[in-house]
Amino acid sequence: xxxxxxxxxxxxxxxxxxxxxxxxxxxxxxxxxxxxxxxxxxxxxxxxxxxxxxxxxxxxxxxxxxxxxxxxxxxxxxxxxxxxxxxxxxxxxxxxxxxxxxxxxxxxxxxxxxxxxxxxxxxxxxxxxxxxxxxxxxxxxxxxxxxxxxxxxxxxxxxxxxxxxxxxxxxxxxxxxxxxxxxxxxxxxxxxxxxxxxxxxxxxxxxxx
Numbered sequence: 001x002x003x004x005x006x007x008x009x010x011x012x013x014x015x016x017x018x019x020x021x022x023x024x025x026x027x028x029x030x031x032x033x034x035x036x037x038x039x040x041x042x043x044x045x046x047x048x049x050x051x052x053x054x055x056x057x058x059x060x061x062x063x064x065x066x067x068x069x070x071x072x073x074x075x076x077x078x079x080x081x082x083x084x085x086x087x088x089x090x091x092x093x094x095x096x097x098x099x100x101x102x103x104x105x106x107x108x109x110x111x112x113x114x115x116x117x118x119x120x121x122x123x124x125x126x127x128x129x130x131x132x133x134x135x136x137x138x139x140x141x142x143x144x145x146x147x148x149x150x151x152x153x154x155x156x157x158x159x160x161x162x163x164x165x166x167x168x169x170x171x172x173x174x175x176x177x178x179x180x181x182x183x184x185x186x187x188x189x190x191x192x193x194x195x196x197x198x199x200x201x202x203x204x205x206x207x208x209x
Contacts, residue, residue, distance in 0.1 A: 005111060009046070012107030013066050017042040017073035019100035020143045022086065022093065025077060027147050037143055038074030039067060042104075045138030049112050049131055053119050101140060101152070105159055109136035109166040117174060125171050132167030133160065 020041025024034035043060040050058035060066045076082060086093050112135025116128040137153050137160050144151040153160040 005114065008107050008111055009066070010069055012104045012111065013042040013069045014073045015100045015107070016045075016104035016139050017070035018077055019097055019104065019140070020070075021074035021077035022097060022100070023143055023147050023149070024074075025083065025086070026093070031078065034078055035071050035074045037146060038077070039070045040146060041139045041143040042070035042073070043067060043139065044142040045108050045112070045135040045140075048138040049115055049135040052131060052134070053115060101159065104139070105136045105163055106166065108139070109133065109163045110170055112136060113167045113170040113174075117171075122174070128171050129164060129167040132170060133163040136163035136166070 017038040021034050021038035023041075024037035027033075029037065043058075043066055046066070047058040047060055050056070077086075086096065109132045113128050113132030115135070116122075116124075116131040121127050121131075140159065141151040141153060
């Protein structure tokens with residue numbers, strides 16, 4: 001693993017841990033519950049990725065830096081000054097969740113797709129896209145299930161569609177350009193996700209009379 005990929009994974013781990021801890025805090029979980037939710041959110045997608053690639057045990061159990069980073073980020077969310085800022089306005093909570101989830105999703109989608117290509121599945125485009133999407137949305141889905149919420153990818157945001165789009169862009173750019181496509185694919189994905197957000201694609205369908 002290159003330092004660049006490792007740095008991306010740490011960034012994604014922090015972002016997803018924050019989103020998981022915030023959900024746990026909103027559910028009024030105790031210290032242990034908030035930390036576990038942050039850990040599962042941060043490392044769940046990567047663990048699923050490693051299992052699908054046959055890399056056992058998953059990296060989160062072979063390299064303690066991922067778990068430690070997730071727990072530290074979760075503890076920071078529990079600090080009184082942070083809790084007061086988040087609980088003061090729902091808008092602040094929603095914005096932080098959006099930023100954290102978007103950052104984590106963008107990073108892990110790109111890293112998951114890269115892992116499939118590096119494992120020798122570069123010619124299997126469907127698997128690369130699938131693994132990128134699962135790595136991106138897996139942790140968030142586990143977070144919502146453990147918190148007793150319907151997964152955001154099904155009811156509130158277009159995370160799954162954005163993740164799939166990011167994986168497709170990565171695969172498309174990886175073939176002719178090589179490994180330098182990683183930041184470009186991720187940037188293209190995040191730009192497209194923000195465009196979708198602005199167009200209000202997450203509005204629920206109107207019921208027929």
